[in-house]
Amino acid sequence: xxxxxxxxxxxxxxxxxxxxxxxxxxxxxxxxxxxxxxxxxxxxxxxxxxxxxxxxxxxxxxxxxxxxxxxxxxxxxxxxxxx
Amino acid sequence: xxxxxxxxxxxxxxxxxxxxxxxxxxxxxxxxxxxxxxxxxxxxxxxxxxxxxxxxxxxxxxxxxxxxxxxxxxxxxxxxxxxxxxxxxxxxxxxxxxxxxxxxxxxxxxxxxxxxxxxxxxxxxxxxxxxxxxxxxxxxxxxxxxxxxxxxxxxxxxxxxxxxxxxxxxxxxxxxxxxxxxxxxxxxxxxxxxxxxxxxxxxxxxxxxxxxxxxxxx
Numbered sequence: 001x002x003x004x005x006x007x008x009x010x011x012x013x014x015x016x017x018x019x020x021x022x023x024x025x026x027x028x029x030x031x032x033x034x035x036x037x038x039x040x041x042x043x044x045x046x047x048x049x050x051x052x053x054x055x056x057x058x059x060x061x062x063x064x065x066x067x068x069x070x071x072x073x074x075x076x077x078x079x080x081x082x083x
Numbered sequence: 084x085x086x087x088x089x090x091x092x093x094x095x096x097x098x099x100x101x102x103x104x105x106x107x108x109x110x111x112x113x114x115x116x117x118x119x120x121x122x123x124x125x126x127x128x129x130x131x132x133x134x135x136x137x138x139x140x141x142x143x144x145x146x147x148x149x150x151x152x153x154x155x156x157x158x159x160x161x162x163x164x165x166x167x168x169x170x171x172x173x174x175x176x177x178x179x180x181x182x183x184x185x186x187x188x189x190x191x192x193x194x195x196x197x198x199x200x201x202x203x204x205x206x207x208x209x210x211x212x213x214x215x216x217x218x219x220x221x222x223x224x225x226x227x228x229x230x231x232x233x234x235x236x237x238x239x240x241x242x243x244x245x246x247x248x249x250x251x252x253x254x255x256x257x258x259x260x261x262x263x264x265x266x267x268x269x270x271x272x273x274x275x276x277x278x279x280x281x282x283x284x285x286x287x288x289x290x291x292x293x294x295x296x297x298x299x300x301x
Contacts, residue, residue, distance in 0.1 A: 052286075052290070055283060055286065055287060055290075056287065056290050056291070056294075059245065059284075059287040059290075059291070062245065062249075063241045063244075063245055066241075066244055066245050066248035066249065067241075067244065069248045069251075069252055070244055070247075070248055073251075
């Protein structure tokens with residue numbers, strides 16, 4: 001296979017990796033924030049506890065997006081060797 | 084700023100080991116924290132005045148965070164968690180002054196994650212005994228042994244990679260904006276990526292560390 005082609009495919013794949021991986025965490029974090037707002041509207045006195053729990057849940061939901069970013073960085077490193 | 088788009092510069096080498104600017108920055112921040120702790124705790128008084136009052140405020144904030152999250156019987160972990168918070172917070176917001184944040188280097192974040200991992204294993208062994216420790220991997224049935232090992236190893240990887248990915252992503256985005264418009268426009272992005280994301284990720288790293296250790300001790 002042409003090394004130039006491998007490099008171009010790796011760059012394209014790195015873009016797809018981070019772009020597609022951004023969809024899931026976006027939905028998940030938005031869902032967590034929405035539910036936190038509902039809980040806050042019901043019980044405003046638990047504000048600090050709800051916010052810290054929400055941030056913790058969002059951080060765990062974000063993990064897959066970060067994996068996508070790390071994968072894309074690895075692919076960019078591979079592309080550098082071929083171009 | 085375009086140098087942030089490339090790998091960290093190697094400042095000097097110790098034998099074969101390259102010392103990059105991020106590792107050197109981490110050492111400088113550690114030195115800063117140690118010196119600060121040394122200088123600020125001279126001549127302690129019964130009734131705090133001046134800088135001692137602020138230091139007591141910070142220490143009490145760490146203590147109450149740990150006792151709220153882990154329970155009052157595990158408040159003894161607050162020096163470890165406080166040191167983590169101080170180091171990560173100063174590292175994350177150091178991007179504001181134009182240096183490469185030490186936490187944007189995978190070596191430093193994974194180093195801290197491995198420290199947490201070793202602590203979790205140690206306290207689980209201490210809480211359950213050597214037999215109970217190995218038995219806890221064979222729960223609920225023996226066939227899940229490899230799966231439990233993988234999930235145990237995935238925790239520190241995701242912990243370290245989360246901090247690394249967030250800070251590196253912010254640094255790269257701000258560096259790209261500097262390439263296009265080098266004045267005024269990058270300021271709000273600095274505010275968001277360095278200060279807000281930095282503070283939130285610090286909090287999350289500390290929270291997850293506390294939750295992992297607490298779960299291991301139960």
